[in-house]
Amino acid sequence: MYFWKCWRDTRRAFSIYLILAVGGTLLWFMGMSHELLRGSVRAAPEEALWFLVVSGGLAFGLPFAAVMGLGLGSRSVGTEVGGEGGDFLMTRPRSRKYFVWVGWTVGLAEIAILLAVTALVALAALYYEGGAIWRHMPVATHFGPVTQSPTGGQAVNISLLLTVVDIPLLLASVAVIAIVVHGLTYFLSVLTRSGRRAVTYSLVLILAFWTCANLLDRWGHFSLPNIATISLYRTHLQGPPIWYLAPELQLIGWLVLAVAFPVAAQRVLERSDI
């Protein structure tokens, strides 16, 4: 059935992402912890490992989640219609709604599995290096403008970064960005009936948004609701934001948007000629 076919069509991409995520996580924690704990830095183990979680999440987790969303969202019933299987699929006794939602659900499930597996691998690596460090999660305590760049400078200022980033929000934002980018790309793939066009347009939109958010943040002195920086929200505000929603509510808002994409895709497909 169509579930099986969706899995079949995406399993190669899924496997590649899985290998990259698991391999990358292991390399990051094993390699970097060696440097931080036993190398030149010789930091306190708990702080150092939490620093790895935060910097890894910011530097690799967020972009990788977006890439995963792009890749897994680029295949949809729309690409079948644009390719060879459209007439066949669309004349099976199922509604167009069914095809849109099954494809979206399979993608979502794959993202969930990838995130869960990566999280488990990360936990295992942390435990291996530092024991049950999650019992003492650092809490972001630095409120107000940050005058010193947390990651910049010659020496890595581990403590400062940990006081700025809200870790649960960061982990949630990695999941949400994957789901939102997946939804956006999925919608574009139904709209344009081409995986390649969907990825291109999706990337253009994401980069445009990211650039706008950065420019406004820097020069306009207000923040767009940006998933990528939501973990800094509480602490990193330079000027008055135009969004006063709590970051948790913002994330829920993004998830609502993520579900709106397949709804829109369904509407588009139901109204169009095949």
Added chain:
Amino acid sequence: MSEFAILTDGLMKHYSETRAVDGLHLHVPRGSLYGFLGRNGAGKTTTIRTLMGLLRPTGGSARMLDMRVPEEQIAILQRTAYVSEKKTLPSSMTGAQLVRFNRPYYRSWSDASAAKCAQRLEIPMDQQFKRLSLGNRTKLCLLMALAQGAELLILDEPTLGLDPVIMDELLKLLIEDYAVEGRTVFLSSHRLAEVERVADWVGIIDHGKLLLEARLDDIRTEYCRINASGNALPVNIGPQILSAVFSGSLCEYVVRNDADNFVAELRSQGATILDVSPLNLGEVFLLLVRKEEPCTSGNVGATPAALSPST
């Protein structure tokens, strides 16, 4: 239950520039093998895609198996099998995988029928669809449709890329499994010779409109060619004369209905009748379609209504 498997009432599909289907009134009797004929671009494929719910009609209405198109499309699709004009299937699957994929959608699916098709049509079932030749692609599409065990089979140009041997096997399969089971087959084609053998009903479409819809045997009885010689042969003596081609004192008439009366009339005017012969489907097709073309005066065009279903 109505006597028609497909019934359209002024069905229209207009695009901004063209009127691909322009007020179509189809009556496809249940249990018939209906040949839907027309030139390229006449509107055959657009009609079929609209019936299958792939295209949204711009006007008119259609019913398939007594259900409304497209409102009851899912129920229609449950009981209708379709081979599209593109002859494409999900390209990364093999025949065997496609069978496994397709089976659960249909209560009436028959693995025995699929196996029979694969064997009789010589289909390689373990190759990915995208690696198949055009002929094998067509055959695999046919297998998917035939094994579905549907009440209504809609085939858009089903003979694309088939060699004569396979073509012959396909006709046999269609007759054995479909025509005698009381199921309805609606097939579009411009290969008139095949249609002429197996069809019992024919509809001829041009510019999105139906020019003729009739039982094939009635068409054969009604259209006649008469060769006559004599002086002062009539040029045009009635609406039933579709064409009159003169060469010297000879004239070839093509008439519809009442050939006997016309022959008697010619005789009474002193003409000698050399030959009276029926027209085959190809000749009727050319006659009707050519007549539609704008340069000829269409004073005697066949009206579809006159030949519409009469049982």
Added chain:
Amino acid sequence: MQLHVSPATGVPLYLQIESQLKHAIAAGALKQGDTLPSVRKLAADLRINPNTVARAYQNLERDGVIRTVPGGGTFVADNVPGLLKSEKLKRLKPFALQLAVEGTQLRLSRDEILKQVHVALDELGERS
């Protein structure tokens, strides 16, 4: 016995089947009580629509040429009944007309044309 139909001639297929079966019976190739193929089989063999075959069989049965036993097959009727004389003549007339036209065009004399008819009748008589 083998039937052949040719759609390209434009003669309705059911008429082609009827006339071939009648001819076979007249020529003795099919005898009283002989079994005819089922509609299904004949249609599949000839690759033509079963409705066409059924129509031919119906007409033949109406004319008393064949009989169908429900569930038991189709047979050549025991005694093919005579039509009304006028009906028979009406059916034969087009063939006579065609013969006359062809013969005249070939510039054969009246006697030569008639002789051909006699020869054909004799040949048919020998076979039955």
